[in-house]
Amino acid sequence: xARLFGTDGVRGLANKDLTAELALELSVxxxxxxxxxxxxDGGRPLxxxxxxTRASGEFLEAAVVAGLAxxxxxxxxxxxxPTPGLAxxxxxxxxxxxxxxxxxxxxxPDNGIKFFSRGGVKLDDFLEDAIEARLGEEWERxxxxxxxxxxxxxxxxxxxxxxxxxxxxxxxxxxxxxxxxDCANGASSMTGPAAFETQGAEVIAIHNTPDGENxxxxxxxxxxxxxxxxxxxxGADLGLAFDxxxxxxxxxxxxxxxxxxxxxxxxxxxxxxxxxxLHSDTVVATIMSNLGFINAMKAHDxxxxxxxxxxxYVLESMNANGFALGGEQSGHVIMSEFAxxxxxxxxxxxxxxxxxxxxxxxxxxxxxxHRLPQVLINVRDVDKLRAGIDPQIQSAVSAANQELGDQGRxxxxxxxxxxxxxVMVEASTEEHAQKVADELAAIVKxxxxx
Numbered sequence: 001x002a003r004l005f006g007t008d009g010v011r012g013l014a015n016k017d018l019t020a021e022l023a024l025e026l027s028v029x030x031x032x033x034x035x036x037x038x039x040x041d042g043g044r045p046l047x048x049x050x051x052x053t054r055a056s057g058e059f060l061e062a063a064v065v066a067g068l069a070x071x072x073x074x075x076x077x078x079x080x081x082p083t084p085g086l087a088x089x090x091x092x093x094x095x096x097x098x099x100x101x102x103x104x105x106x107x108x109p110d111n112g113i114k115f116f117s118r119g120g121v122k123l124d125d126f127l128e129d130a131i132e133a134r135l136g137e138e139w140e141r142x143x144x145x146x147x148x149x150x151x152x153x154x155x156x157x158x159x160x161x162x163x164x165x166x167x168x169x170x171x172x173x174x175x176x177x178x179x180x181x182d183c184a185n186g187a188s189s190m191t192g193p194a195a196f197e198t199q200g201a202e203v204i205a206i207h208n209t210p211d212g213e214n215x216x217x218x219x220x221x222x223x224x225x226x227x228x229x230x231x232x233x234x235g236a237d238l239g240l241a242f243d244x245x246x247x248x249x250x251x252x253x254x255x256x257x258x259x260x261x262x263x264x265x266x267x268x269x270x271x272x273x274x275x276x277x278l279h280s281d282t283v284v285a286t287i288m289s290n291l292g293f294i295n296a297m298k299a300h301d302x303x304x305x306x307x308x309x310x311x312x313y314v315l316e317s318m319n320a321n322g323f324a325l326g327g328e329q330s331g332h333v334i335m336s337e338f339a340x341x342x343x344x345x346x347x348x349x350x351x352x353x354x355x356x357x358x359x360x361x362x363x364x365x366x367x368x369x370h371r372l373p374q375v376l377i378n379v380r381d382v383d384k385l386r387a388g389i390d391p392q393i394q395s396a397v398s399a400a401n402q403e404l405g406d407q408g409r410x411x412x413x414x415x416x417x418x419x420x421x422x423v424m425v426e427a428s429t430e431e432h433a434q435k436v437a438d439e440l441a442a443i444v445k446x447x448x449x450x
Contacts, residue, residue, distance in 0.1 A: 007313075025135050039117050051081075074151075080190075081156075167338045175356075182206050182219055186216065195345055216243065220243050224250060261329040266297065268325055268354070379444045
């Protein structure tokens with residue numbers, strides 16, 4: 001049976017895969033597992049519950065709150081909040097547990113549940129497995145005064161905005177910058193514009209009118225077209241796009257050209273190194289980061305610690321080694337001085353601040369790295385485990401890497417949830433990358449097809 005928890009909580013089609021009943025049981029399981037693990041700091045445990053703007057978040061929130069309160073946990077509903085905002089509030093409010101209802105950049109019909117423990121950190125795998133193992137288990141229910149109480153604190157989000165603003169120091173750090181924000185009709189629709197305006201930027205917000213159904217719909221970090229056009233039309237200095245729960249940020253320059261997560265990570269790495277805040281002169285990235293990023297960091301004497309794909313693996317390396325910065329090509333950037341998880345609005349603020357500090361455009365800053373053409377092919381209906389050990393596939397990958405030399409590379413990665421192998425090839429030209437990727441995809445299909 002497949003593991004219920006993925007790389008970022010439990011996610012699926014709301015009211016079909018992710019039902020109210022499942023949400024309730026997961027919440028009860030989390031309360032019991034964390035309590036038994038000593039994660040609650042004595043007395044009655046306290047949980048914060050937040051959600052993004054999806055319509056399904058309303059009934060799932062009700063189920064989660066019911067589950068936690070029935071298990072004797074006091075619950076504070078903080079309403080619509082970015083995922084990193086909930087993580088911050090769990091730490092700021094000294095809560096024992098946080099529950100976020102969001103499917104991030106996924107389409108509106110999906111939703112998800114992710115748990116945060118004390119300090120606003122995501123749960124380790126063994127705790128998630130323990131929660132999953134408790135589903136359907138009989139348990140002794142508290143009664144009377146033993147049940148949890150439920151309250152609302154919709155003003156808590158203002159504390160998160162104040163935290164974002166304070167990360168740049170005094171207010172007004174972005175005076176003179178004209179910035180377009182694409183809020184993806186999601187959780188940043190209020191917090192994003194508020195933070196940038198407080199710091200003095202002239203803000204033009206788009207896709208910032210959520211109605212429960214339009215989150216991520218042809219907007220945000222997965223659909224950059226509207227943002228790119230609007231930046232050019234407005235003569236803005238910078239465009240920033242968040243996803244539905246605002247844990248990602250991508251950018252575009254004054255000409256509407258994309259600035260991806262690797263470039264963002266490179267810009268921030270150089271900034272932190274100048275400030276002597278880049279611990280061990282190391283930045284954490286995944287194996288899917290562009291080779292151009294790795295080459296740029298090498299040229300500036302910055303080491304890249306490569307992890308498996310997924311922000312949780314980036315965060316594991318950062319926590320284990322005390323690194324200050326890490327992220328993914330998707331725009332998931334973690335700045336450990338200010339956040340325990342990826343934070344799109346925080347990332348955008350610090351990008352804009354770097355522009356002000358240096359007097360350079362985002363295009364000039366992004367030119368620190370030359371992005372090599374990258375081709376990704378998903379080879380479907382294959383035995384992804386055999387692909388990693390098949391001698392002919394491994395031989396073909398080795399030969400391709402030798403052919404590409406220091407001007408490219410090959411990465412074969414099994415999907416975490418599907419019978420799919422992802423073939424990623426980088427080369428000096430798009431044509432060369434496509435040719436090598438097509439050849440390797442054909443070999444994978446031939447050798448390990450189901």
